[in-house]
Amino acid sequence: MNLKMLKDTLIITALKSIPDLKRQPLMIFLIGLISSLPLYFIVVFGGQISYGLIGAMVSTVSFIGMSAAIQDVTWDRYVKIREMIIAMPVHPLSYALGIALAPLMLSLPSLFFFGAVATMLGALTISSLLWATLALILCWATVSSIGFLISTYLQKSSPYTINSISNILGIALGFIPPVYYPEEMLGSFSWISAIFPTSNTASLIRVYSGSLSLPLEMVIARWVILIITTAVFAAITAAKAKWRES
Amino acid sequence: MEAVKSIDLVKVYHSKENVEALKNVNLSINKGELYTLLGPNGAGKTTFLRIVSTQLLLTKGEAYVLGYDVTMQPEEVRKHIAVVPQDVATYGNFTPWEYCYYFSLLRGIPKRDVKEKAENALKAVELWDLRNRPCATLSGGEKRRAIIASVLSSDADVLMLDEPTSGLDAVARRNVWSVLRDMVEQGKTIVLTTHIMEEAEIVSDRLAIIHKGIVIAQGAPDQIKGLAKEKFRVVVEGNLKSLGLSENDNHTVKFGSKHIIYVKNEDEAIDLVGKALKKGLRAETAPLTLEDVFVKLVGGETD
Secondary structure, X not given: OOHHHHHHHHHHHHHHHHHHHHHOOHHHHHHHHHHHHHHHHHHHOXXXXXXXXXXXXXXHHHHHHHHHHHHHHHHHHHHOHHHHHHOOOOOHHHHHHHHHHHHHHXXXXXXXXXXXXXXXXXXXXXXXXXXXXXXXXXXXXXXXXHHHHHHHHOOOOOHHHHHHHHHHHHHHHHHOOOOOOOHHHHHHHOOHHXXXXXXXXXXXXXXXXXXXOOOHHHHHHHHHHHHHHHHHHHXXXXXXXXXXXX | OOOEEEEEEEEEEOOOOOEEEEEEEEEEEOOOOEEEEEOOOOOOHHHHHHHHOOOEOOOEEEEEEOOEEOOOOHHHHHOOEEEEOOOOOOOOOOOHHHHHHHHHHHOOOOHHHHHHHHHHHHHHOOOHHHXXXXXHHOOHHXXXXXXXXXXXXXXXXXEEXXXXXXXXXXHHHHHHHHHHHHHHHXXXXXXXXXXXXXXXXXXXXXXXXXXXXXXXXXXXXXXXXXXXXXXXXXXXXXXXXXXOOOOOXXXXXXXXXXXXXXXXXXXXXXXXXXXXXXXXXXXXXXXXXXXXXHHHHHOOOOO
16 A cells, blocks of 8 residues: 555545534444444343443444445445546545544544543453454454445445345344353353354453453464455455446 | 447347347547537447446447557556546545545645645535535535536546436536536536437537437437428427318327428428417427437438
């Protein structure tokens, strides 16, 4: 990525976040609210809030990644802003990254909030923050890649259908696997946690914050799975996505 | 060197049935002219614009913008063009200013120049006072002008506009045409499509009529009008039988109680008007319009 591509990425990020932020500031609260809803039930039913806070951070980046890659791309196609950008000297990677980064910027306040509360409650340690950030970035990249891949196959669907698909996938990835609850609850099926980028990320964060104990080789395997999943989906998307229609 | 050139351009959309949208299209658009593509819906105008604006790959043939091959050198082409797609919509949260500002930055215009260019473009389309209003609160015409302003502020050498004035009221349309003509005077090349024949006739330096993927006529508006056998139209209101004419005649078009009769010359037109008036019918005559010729050409009736 050269300087021009980086600059274009930042311009698209600004274009896709600043107007929304200026005119719909409540969006920031909404993003955090969706991810924090399960916390209410965790508290009411006597679950561990520390698990829930890490889950909220993971599901925030997951929901945001999926929604950006599927919904934003589709709406860009619908309003034809994408056609205008294709005809500009802008690299497709800058466009994809800008689109994916914009909602991530909007979710930063929620992430900081969840992270701060989790640290205060001891669910995260200062030393684990770096690993947590790295895992969250990889989770966002994987889910965004999955979203971009889905959107390349759903080019003819209406934005409303795609909106629903994106929400269903976002909820499924964020709430069904052990993201808000410990993977040990799955017993002998706890390995399922490694399959989903969301639960894998949540488990890795718990490992570094000391609430989950896994052998070192298992931890390394989890990182490898996360990185490979990201790379595979990004590669398939790059191969399948077409900047120029044929 | 031409601004836009196509040589035997073919586009086939591959689906269940292969649709040949462009069939050996040869067009040559000079630098500094306003060139209009006319044609019925589905004629291939948008396909042509999308190919030369590097959004769509061609199937066969060649296409160039300012000498750059649109297939092999899309990055070079994109440095010199700006596009308004057909049926473009706006994001409700964006303001006209943001459209101009961010799009100009993406086109690589230095930040120090962006504000001035955005201001000039917004003033040209008379949106300066509304520049900070979210598009959700603007009328359809104002939204369209915001998009046009974003293209005008681009500094691009070739502007490609697909039905830029669709949905605009008459006053707004005239403003846009006026701005586009000013751009041409400044040396820009404009390629556009429109369905508004009367305006195409006035603003275009040259135009092409595309029908079913084939260029059936191209040249200056007067040259195109010269292609028809008839040179005048007579509009008669009332029963044509009293004039000894039939409604089913090839040279007659019926609009309710009114009829347009195409005649070869002015004498014939004046004669027909005189006859109609004597019979107590309302009648008037005028030279053939581009729309008359267009309808005749796409209907297949030409010399």
